[in-house]
Amino acid sequence: MTVEIRPIGGLGEVGKNMTALGFDGNYIIVDMGIRLDSIMAFEDAVIGEMSRRELININGIPDDSSLRNRKVRAIVLTHGHLDHIGAVGKLAHAYDAPIYGTPFTLELVKRVIREERVFKVKNELRAVMPGDSVRVDGIEFEFISATHSILQTVFVAARGANETLLCATDFKLDEEPLLGYKTDRTRLKRLARDGLLAALVGAIRVDEPGPTPSEGHAKEMLRGAMGEANSTSGAVLVTTFSSHITRLKSIVDLSFELGRTPVLVGRSLRNYCTAALNLGLVDFPPELRIHGRPNAVHNLLRKIEKSKGDYVLVCTGHQGEPTSVLSRIANGQLPFKVRRGDEVIFSASVIPNPINESNRELLETKLRAQGARIHRDVHVSGHAGRIDTKEFLELAKPEHIIPCHSTMDKLRLMAELGRELGYPSGHMHLLRNGSCLRLD
Numbered sequence: 001m002t003v004e005i006r007p008i009g010g011l012g013e014v015g016k017n018m019t020a021l022g023f024d025g026n027y028i029i030v031d032m033g034i035r036l037d038s039i040m041a042f043e044d045a046v047i048g049e050m051s052r053r054e055l056i057n058i059n060g061i062p063d064d065s066s067l068r069n070r071k072v073r074a075i076v077l078t079h080g081h082l083d084h085i086g087a088v089g090k091l092a093h094a095y096d097a098p099i100y101g102t103p104f105t106l107e108l109v110k111r112v113i114r115e116e117r118v119f120k121v122k123n124e125l126r127a128v129m130p131g132d133s134v135r136v137d138g139i140e141f142e143f144i145s146a147t148h149s150i151l152q153t154v155f156v157a158a159r160g161a162n163e164t165l166l167c168a169t170d171f172k173l174d175e176e177p178l179l180g181y182k183t184d185r186t187r188l189k190r191l192a193r194d195g196l197l198a199a200l201v202g203a204i205r206v207d208e209p210g211p212t213p214s215e216g217h218a219k220e221m222l223r224g225a226m227g228e229a230n231s232t233s234g235a236v237l238v239t240t241f242s243s244h245i246t247r248l249k250s251i252v253d254l255s256f257e258l259g260r261t262p263v264l265v266g267r268s269l270r271n272y273c274t275a276a277l278n279l280g281l282v283d284f285p286p287e288l289r290i291h292g293r294p295n296a297v298h299n300l301l302r303k304i305e306k307s308k309g310d311y312v313l314v315c316t317g318h319q320g321e322p323t324s325v326l327s328r329i330a331n332g333q334l335p336f337k338v339r340r341g342d343e344v345i346f347s348a349s350v351i352p353n354p355i356n357e358s359n360r361e362l363l364e365t366k367l368r369a370q371g372a373r374i375h376r377d378v379h380v381s382g383h384a385g386r387i388d389t390k391e392f393l394e395l396a397k398p399e400h401i402i403p404c405h406s407t408m409d410k411l412r413l414m415a416e417l418g419r420e421l422g423y424p425s426g427h428m429h430l431l432r433n434g435s436c437l438r439l440d
């Protein structure tokens with residue numbers, strides 16, 4: 001049997017993840033993501049209204065031309081981050097194949113499809129859970145639970161006659177994930193026992209020497225920062241990733257512990273929280289208010305402005321996005337003024353690219369100028385550091401390693417790690433987007 005690994009996007013870059021796995025000429029596609037910083041570089045870019053070619057030309061979505069005439073049997077999504085699902089609206093319609101994902105991932109995909117204006121995406125959406133296996137045209141693929149910074153993330157293990165390939169792009173090994181499930185070490189060990197031919201392994205944090213701290217630790221960091229911020233009677237503003245439901249739950253719980261009422265403000269916060277609430281994945285108290293519509297946001301901010309000490313304002317803007325609630329507050333575009341005594345907590349690190357870095361710096365400068373105290377990096381990553389990656393490789397024992405989901409320097413670092421673990425150089429593969437690795 002001929003086994004092929006065809007990276008389409010996400011190698012040598014951060015974003016637009018997409019890989020095709022082939023078994024004797026039948027393929028499954030794993031993930032279809034966008035590269036947000038490429039798209040954000042164009043102020044007038046509206047993804048939903050752009051053509052596939054326009055987006056490929058600005059390096060915003062993967063160039064899937066090499067797959068277009070191949071027998072693609074399924075599109076399989078590992079999790080709901082946009083760098084894994086954001087290109088479904090532009091690319092999926094070209095394949096006569098259903099889309100598989102966990103319920104939360106599919107809820108988020110439905111939004112991507114709704115916002116698509118150029119193409120009609122009619123692929124059937126099929127919900128799966130960790131432990132489920134699906135068989136199509138000689139390929140069996142299985143979903144394995146993984147902890148990440150978004151709920152219901154999975155690894156995908158795809159099997160032909162005997163050969164198994166594993167896609168493990170985004171994960172951490174977390175003993176205290178707080179919400180959702182742990183990475184399934186037992187299943188990884190069984191893959192090793194039965195023989196794992198190759199694994200694509202995410203390298204984005206492999207340069208961090210220690211293990212990635214748990215989400216439980218992030219909650220303790222927040223407890224410290226929010227407690228300190230609460231000691232003034234001013235406003236407490238917290239911003240984090242809108243898709244990070246576990247982190248939001250910690251912020252909401254800690255707000256109540258401090259005797260303040262949490263309110264969530266911003267369109268993307270409302271979208272992600274509504275999806276999680278509809279699926280029963282989080283139990284926010286019924287009185288929690290989550291506002292995204294402009295009128296509701298204005299009214300609520302006017303109310304909070306009058307008694308700042310009673311609330312924790314959770315809002316969008318962790319990367320300094322110009323249209324976020326926090327940026328618009330800093331720009332004086334909303335009825336809420338930041339003053340001396342107010343505290344702003346960034347429960348997120350800056351995703352390193354020039355646009356985010358300058359947006360965030362500008363936002364922090366404005367907030368400081370208005371008198372706010374800033375708490376930065378009250379955050380832990382959702383990605384495995386070097387120690388966790390090593391443990392992962394020792395659990396799953398793939399015969400071949402394909403570092404993925406990062407820039408070239410980090411792909412090389414993972415190759416170095418592989419060599420330290422005794423892998424021969426012919427079993428570590430530094431691939432490019434658009435290339436093909438055949439393993440016979």
Ligand SMILES: [Zn+2]
Pocket residue numbers: 079081148170
């Ligand atoms: Zn992710």
